[in-house]
Amino acid sequence: NYWTLDRLGRLYKDWDPQVLTDLSAQVAKSKWRPGYHITTKTGLLNDPNGFSYFNGQWHLFNQAFPYGAVHGLKSWQHNVSDDLIHWRVVDKPMVPDIYSDRNGCYSGSAINVDDKLFIMYTGNTFEGSEFTRHPYQDGAWMDADNNIEKLAEPLIADSPSGVTGHFRDPQIIKHDDYYYAFIGAQTVDNTGEILTYRSRQVDSGWELYKKLDLGTDNLGYMAECPNVGFVDGKVVVIFCPQGADKAAFHYDNVHPNAYIIADELDFSAMKLVNPSPMQQLDEGFDYYATQLLNAPDGRLLSVGWIGLPDTEYLSDQDGWEGELSMVRELHISNGSLVQSPVNELETIIDDTPATANDLQRLITAAPLASQFSLYLDSTDSYLHLAYDESDRQWTLVRKNVGEEAVTRSFQGDPSSLSIYLDNSVFEIFINGGKVTMTGQFFHDGKSIQVSTTSMDIKQKKIQNM
Ligand code: FRU
Structure with missing residues (x-):
């Protein structure tokens, strides 16, 4: 097998650049490349990350592994756009290069703070011969020239007590005097939950706040990629409840992407007020890890990964896999979510x-x-x-x-x-x-x-x- 642990985890600086040249030639022969959806030039794409509007442009990052169509060492590919339609890749990806993200720059979000963009993401690490996961929630600042500088110390150095090494995918939002981070977690009893942390400064002082009360505990064994958005006087929470009980929530894909709508989010109790039942976000074959952005122009926008974890695709044999969806505008009508491609x-x-x-x-x-x-x-x-x-x-x-x-x-x-x-x-x-x-x-x-x-x-x- 070509994909040894060494190759899966090899730092980008240690790869022979010829590998990318050869892979590009292989990808160029693929009959399935999309024309306008975001994908990687080579290798694998998964979750959208850091969706934001900063410095007069839309920024949308994605999980990437450029060296093959497998879930190897993840970085953030950076895409920018003036109109949410024409995207261009910025040649300054965020790659694993510090102790606290050495086994992958995993998913996260971005928020504008003064004249910079602040990124909060999960640094994945494996410890010891058992490869025990030790997640860090890391921070970075991006300036107007798209230079990303990581913080020397993680924002959150460990899973909280009662939570396993499956603790990741922070989404930051600001509410009143606090920044809040919504983070996907797995308890030691093997149930999924969404935890919140908060801080008055975005780049330090993060403390465990409360578990998000969604009105249901059917979050399977791990809730990945939580996101909260506000539109039409309501709140919507989107997340990926891996292993959710199908008797209570129907889905056919290996892992579902779900949503709950509520009248409001009570931040003091960290509880959804009058939540809807959990519903499937998409009835198709490949849709996951959707990220939300409450844009400065007032719209609630979403973008998802057209792909699923733990799944092989025919394009793998051509050296690439996965796309981001078109950006969608979300509304709520009669208690359901309505998704449409952006007007642009x-x-x-x-x-x-x-x-x-x-x-x-x-x-x-x-x-x-x-x-x-x-x-x-x-x-x-x-x-x-x-x-x-x-x-x-x-x-x-x-x-x-x-x-x-x-x-x-x-x-x-x-x-x-x-x-x-x-x-x-x-x-x-x-x-x-x-x-x-x-x-x-x-x-x-x-x-x-x-x-x-x-x-x-x-x-x-x-x-x-
Ligand atoms: C979801 C996910 C995230 C993680 C990322 C790693 O697809 O597993 O939970 O941060 O992908 O690439």
Whole structure:
């Protein structure tokens, strides 16, 4: 096996640069590269990190391992944008290079403080021959030239008592006189929870505050990537409850991304007021680790990883894996979350009809019928979406080249549909975004035939960027 512990954990400065050159050549031959979704040039992408608006630009980092399509030593790739659509990679990644992040710069968030951006992230370390996890919550300042300077000392040097080494993914927000960090945790009794810490200064003085009371304890054995956002007079909490009990919360993916809406967050009790039941954030095949940003322009924005932990993808054999979703704007309507692509996306939709292999948007041209289907077919692979009014069931079946077909379904109305296709990536927005289905479709790479029964669609081209 090529992926020995030595290679998985090797510091970036110790890799032979030729490895990246060779890998780039391999990636260039892949038939599945997206045109506008953020991905890594080579290797693996996972969680979005540090989503922020700073110094007149949008900043969006992501977990990356450039040396292969595996979960090796993680760094932060840095992407910037003027419009949330056209992203450019800044060639100053945050890589593991201090004691307290030596086995990975894991996920975290960023917040504007004066004229700098403050980053709080999990430094992953393994100790001893048993590779016991010892997480640190580390800090760093980024200046207007995108130079990142890590703090010499961790902000939080250990898991609190009663919590295992699974303690990570801080999201910082400011409320009244305090900065609060929401951190995913696993108790020694093997249950997931979200803990909060707080401090009056962002770069020191962090103390354990309270456990976040979500109104449910069905957080499985570990709650990853907690995020809190505020919109439409409500609060939404998004997190990944690994191993959540399926009897109480249905999901089909190996690990779910979930949300809870509440009337407010009572910071003094650290408790959600009138929380909704836990719901699935996305009904598709690959969506995880979603991060929120309450943007200075008032919008609540989200971005997720189009991929899942503990999963192999066909693109791995081409030397790369994973994308970030398009940035979405979130609202709350009748107690549910509504997700839609940000308006800025309209600037890259052409009026010209798309041809089969363009990046494209498929959108319903007329009200949906009580029964319909949409087929995207290539040789030995397909993506089929259908609705049947008899049981109000939406069904999405995906057959990747060389794999068995898999299905995701949910019950709902048929009111509208728009689909964004970016080569192997799809994001489906159903009923104005009340439901989304996101994932990857590994087709034969030649041509995809689009056909429908009982429905009219318009196919529009998305400018390739
Ligand atoms: C979620 C996650 C985080 C962790 C990061 C490591 O996908 O496992 O909990 O910080 O990925 O890459």
